[in-house]
Amino acid sequence: MTSDILYLHSGPEAKMSPERVRQLLDSGEFFWLSLDGDDDTDLLRQTFGFHPLAVEDAVRGGQRPKIDQYDGYTFWVAHGVNTQGDLAEVHIFFTAQYVVTVGADCEALFAEVHRRLEMHPPKLTSAPSVTAVYLMLDALVDSFFPRLAELDERIDELEDAILKAPTQDQLGELFGLKRRLVTYRKTITPQRDLMARVLSGVDTLEGMTDEDLRYFRDLYDHLIRISDMVDSYRDLVSGAVDTHISMVSNRMNVIMKQLTIIATVFLPLTFLTGFFGQNFSFLVNHVISATWTFWVYGIGLNFGAIIGLVWYGRRSGWFGGPSA
Structure with missing residues (x-):
């Protein structure tokens, strides 16, 4: 049994x-x-x-x-x-x-x-x-x-x-x-x-x-x-x-995209400040002679470059929108 x-x-x-x-x-x-x-x-x-x-x-x-x-x-x-x-x-x-x-x-x-x-x-x-x-x-x-x-x-x-x-x-x-x-x-x-x-x-x-x-x-x-x-x-x-x-790859791509956009936005600012920072005598004697030149060339040109770059980026689909 x-x-x-x-x-x-x-x-x-x-x-x-x-x-x-x-x-x-x-x-x-x-x-x-x-x-x-x-x-x-x-x-x-x-x-x-x-x-x-x-x-x-x-x-x-x-x-x-x-x-x-x-x-x-x-x-x-x-x-x-x-x-x-x-x-x-x-x-x-x-x-x-x-x-x-x-x-x-x-x-x-x-x-x-x-x-x-x-x-x-x-x-x-x-x-x-x-x-x-x-x-x-x-x-x-x-x-x-x-x-x-x-x-x-x-x-x-x-x-x-x-x-x-x-x-x-x-x-x-x-x-x-x-x-x-x-x-x-x-x-x-x-x-x-x-x-x-x-x-x-x-x-x-x-x-x-x-x-x-x-x-x-x-x-x-x-x-x-x-x-x-x-x-x-x-x-x-x-x-x-x-x-x-x-x-992980997708997150890395998003981060790289964000960093690339930031670097691209600052690229014209870096160029303009570097160019005008050379202190050419012609600019000092003929262009930069009044207050409005500071606002137009010093400030307005930088903001205009940023706005133009953002507008171009949106049309090209950099920020996730449809490209032209």
Whole structure:
């Protein structure tokens, strides 16, 4: 019965002793042992007798999703997402009698799996080991959905903020989201292909029946959905990055246009003040001889040049109006 599965968690505070493991193995009772991976090499290699290559993969981590068949047991590497949004890697050794999981980031997830196993066990017709593995994989796969929903909301918020006022921090966050989605995709794609191999019979699991395949096929459907969501969100992030760059470029063009207009307006003033500032004797003796000459040549000519330049700029469309 699935409700009779004995769940044992050996964390940093309470290590599982080899004597206790031998008692469980000799009893013939099905059990599920969860390890955190620290200082468990001897237990996995000597007490359980797992292959050194599988033990090395489980202890070191950093493995891609895979299934390795060994004599008497199967080694499965699967991934999920923890509450911080980082990938959580789980290594599963399972036989008809027991399941051993190694993963330091999934204690809360495994506890929730055991609670589901006790309260609402799935109606699989297989051995308890297949039921436990299915629930673990189901929890790992479903852990992607809330994190992806948070990413979707954050992308929408960033898009709205970019349209209002683009900042450098927004661009950095967008690149961080893109890296996270790329990391998810590197994990989801091989995990999806691995599930397809199980459904097609390329990788067989001991004790699995045709009815069990219906549940694993549901996991495959979820992985396809997650893969499509990751690709869609990655496109959204790329679009948000392009929008940010476009907004910054538009703001820069507006600023450059304003500065150019100001410089153009001051250009005739600079020329006139520079020209009349040369103090030619002809100007002093013949032109600048009365008060009206100051107002006409000194002030009126400058304002006339500005007015003429503004009039020409409006006709040419410098200020956003239609050009003549």
